[in-house]
Amino acid sequence: MIGIENFPFVNRHIGPSESEITKMLENVKAKSLDDLTEQTLPDNIKIKEPLKEFEALSEREVLAKLKYFATKNKVFKSFIGMGYYGSVTPSVIKRNILQNPGWYTQYTPYQAEISQGRLEALFNFQTVICDLTSLPISNASLLDEGTAAAEAMLMFNSVKKNQKAQKFFVDKNCFPQTIAVVKTRAYRKKIEIVEGDFLEFDFNDEYFGALIQFPNAKGEIIDYETAIANAKSKNIYIAIASDILSLTLLKSPGEMGADVALGSTQRFGIPLFYGGPHAAYFATTEEFKRYIPGRIIGLSIDAENNPAYRMALQTREQHIKREKATSNICTSQSLLAIMAGMYAIYHGSDGLKRIARNINNFAFIMSESLAELGAINTNKYYFDTLNYEFDNSLTVEKIRKNLLLKNINLFYPSDKSVRFSVDETFTFEDAQNILNSFANALSKETFDIKEFAEKLNANNSLPEKLYRKSEYLKHPIFNRYRSEMELMRYIKKLENRDLSMTGSMIPLGSCTMKLNASVELEAITWSEFADIHPFVPKDQAEGYFELFEELSHHLLDITGFDAMTFQPNSGAQGEYAGLLAIRKYQEINGEGHRDIALIPASAHGTNPASAVMAGLEVVVVKCDENGNIDVDDLMQKAEQYKERLSCLMVTYPSTHGVFEEKIVEICDIVHKNGGLVFMDGANMNAQVGLTNPAYIGADVCHLNLHKTFAIPHGGGGPGVGPICVSKKLLEFLPTHPLFDLGYKNTIGTVASSPFGSAGILSISYAYIKLLGSKGLKKATQVAILNANYIKSRLEKYYDVLYVGKNGRVAHELIFDFRKFKHSCGIDVEDIAKRLMDYGFHAPTVSFPVPGTLMVEPTESESLFELERFIEAMIMIREEIEEIEKGNADKNNNVLKNAPHTIKVISSDSWNYPYSRQKAAFPTNHTKENKFWPFVSRINNAYGDRNLVCSCVPIEEYSV
Secondary structure, eight states: OOOOOOOOTHHHHSSSOHHHHHHHHHHHTOSSHHHHHHHHSOGGGOOSSOSOOOOOOOHHHHHHHHHHHHHHBOOOEEOOBTTBOOOOOOHHHIIIIITOHHHHTOOOSSSGGGBHHHHHHHHHHHHHHHHHHTOSEEOSOBSOHHHHHHHHHHHHHHHOSOTTOOEEEEETTSOHHHHHHHHHHHHHTTOEEEEEOGGGOOOOTTEEEEEEEESOTTOBOOOOHHHHHHHHTTTOEEEEEEOTTGGGTBOOHHHHTOSEEEEEOTTTTOOOGGGOOOOEEEEEOGGGTTTOOSOEEEEEEBTTSOEEEEEEOGGGSHHHHGGGOSOOOOOOOHHHHHHHHHHHHHHHHHHHHHHHHHHHHHHHHHHHHHHHTTOOOSOSSBSSEEEEEOSOHHHHHHHHHHHHHTTEEOEEEETTEEEEEOOTTOOHHHHHHHHHHHHHHTTOOOOOHHHHHHTOOOOOOSOGGGBOOSOOOOSGGGTSOOSHHHHHHHHHHHHTTBOOTTTSOOOBTTTOOOOOOHHHHGGGGSHHHHTOOTTSOGGGBHHHHHHHHHHHHHHHHHHTOSEEEOOOOSHHHHHHHHHHHHHHHHHHTTOTTOOEEEEETTSOTHHHHHHHHTTOEEEEEOBOTTSSBOHHHHHHHHHHTTTTEEEEEEESSOTTSOOOTTHHHHHHHHHHTTOEEEEEGGGGGGTTTTOOHHHHTOSEEEOOTTTTTOOOOTTTOOOOOOEEEOGGGGGGSOOBTTBOOOOTTOOOOOSSSTTSSGGGHHHHHHHHHHHHHHHHHHHHHHHHHHHHHHHHHHTTTSEEOOOOTTSOOOSOEEEEOHHHHHHHSOOHHHHHHHHHHTTOOOOEESOSSTTEEEEOOOTTOOHHHHHHHHHHHHHHHHHHHHHHTTSSOSSSSTTTTOSOOHHHHTSSOOOSSSOHHHHHOOSHHHHHSOOOOSSOSBOHHHHHHTOOOSOOOGGGGOO
């Protein structure tokens, strides 16, 4: 028989070839991948068959499967609103950012010198938010509108003037999903939520803050200014959730007296994505600049006194504050925020105002035309949303059925009410279809709405008192790039200032910067996935539900658990949801008093922060000299707090990059003392196909789909953090006010949309299907091989801080540089900056141990790329040795002056005691493929002392 060969995707995903794997195994002294696995994992966690066998699909087969799911979804025109709106993504942004690996494979910009393009793009986003809200401080995005509102509440609670005040007011006409998320966050922090009518409420000293929606959930524009002033006179902090597009026409939250403005930027060119990912915005006053959650991009200066962007006020971040944190945010929505910022640049203030006016005019036309039929919009003033109440449900049901025949969805708050929101995609054809459907249901004659619109007088749907008079987006950045050619060049200019995975490996420990294959991302922009509103009837999203079911099946098999939820849309939010499930389980079983979380000293900073958010008290467990959990200390503390012990939070393999031998014993100790085990899934890339959290002894784990399962990091987000749980925790999973998920003892709602960032789950589905069960296992084994190969090649040059029983590391390892500080004054930051000259993003700096680099090569990096990194590290060691021996100046050397920009290298003067070639072209690779850091080393302290987080006013540019 003539043979037919296939070309498995696993060989595309895994970097080293079979011959290179053999060579690398010889170097690390292992006979095979299985032999290396045997040496690395403890015997008691090895599973003979950890995954149910399933065949890998080809790229063509995976796309066909995704297309099948897509055809099961029904793409209707959805004017449901409720925080989600049809929007048009300009093709220049879609192609050059959303579909461009130069943007979506970037990492969080901790290394600012090689992240200047993305930082500028996020700085632009912050400027848009500051301008439209009239508030001086904006962050670089949050996860969604609901969680942004919850963050405002927690921030107000942490800085409140009256420490006894423990009530937070929420206007009853906020979006129901926002109210639900706020209530969930408030419960474990013992904050009492009081709902009511903000205009009529009389605040007292029991309250510290309030949340209102503008325009409100019904679409009504209400003048809150007097009520806001009255509340603020009683020390009540005010957060206003605002429709970002409406602020182009309406008075801003800052002008109305808000302390915080928040909301979603989804309608700035971001697809519906069945609920996410979308970038929330959060702006506030100077008073809160050191408390604002999330990341702030600030403008500082570099060593040459040139302007340079960086993440400002990083000491606020959870990895520093840990159990003292007031927020557990670890992920923003960077990629989506960049798109939203570019949308504002693409349209400018005039373009945005034109879109908003079109929407408002269409809403006015609809309101007036439906009034001709006797249907009266209950909103006197409105921007885009009309609300109708009827005497009987038959009328509403007729409207609904008529419109479904036209493939149109409206929102039906009750069986006697109809609400709909006009959006950027709305047309006269849509208007006519809605008018006809109402007319039919009301037994009235319809008419031509275009002709009707031509006879209408001036639009009076906006209250004159609240009409926006202040200007916005006057900075040149929002007025220059009007042609697509200019915008494309601007986007490309910024892309070229960033190091992404298109240029080199990004070997960050605990971050798993692996291949995000193009085929895996192809489906996210298909209309059948991108243009589905999260609140459509379930039968219009059948394809999504089949995808959820299959993906869940595989993730539960991989983790060994029984049930899961996709709702958490970041890793930290997954931690939070998992802890809430544990606490709810204990509460239902009469053990609600359990409030202690044991957390190893080496844990990710989000772990203690999430525990605090869940109302737990953190007790830190020591680590021994080998980086493992100190079992004696754990046992002592578990027994000491056995009556209060709620859980242990543990990362496996450990954050130190080691498979701890006593992990099963550790889980047993916690269980014997009445607690449950939460496993942080950050390091699942070393478990898949070899073992699983349930087998090890965990009760719940979260997964970082933006790590192990190939969703790109997007320069700091989107992330996805689903949780998998044992059967006993099933009934405590999150639900949603607009989509009952059936969990009878639910923890509540943790994200604005029922299934979180559903729009990107097809990426992880494709990843798993492309690899198959054997490929998943091999990917894990090669990740471990690559890490051990780097260890083997570099351990004679640098101290490896922690290793397992047989001298093996897991998928990542830690190099210790602290001795160089004593020997020659070189610290880990110098080495990180010098790596930029070699064309590399530094590994994770000073985490989990100060003065170290944590390296994770992943399975996707080839032997060529590993050797290039190894070469750079060896040469840097030689440069350190030159200083140690006195052959290079201690203060004026290639490491202390790194990184070297093209401006420095090409300047007429050269005042350094080493050559330009040594500075900028240390290897042959850099001579032919050089990535240039755009700025010299940045002055962080200057940026914090002089915080600038948005573009300066246009007056600064006048001559």
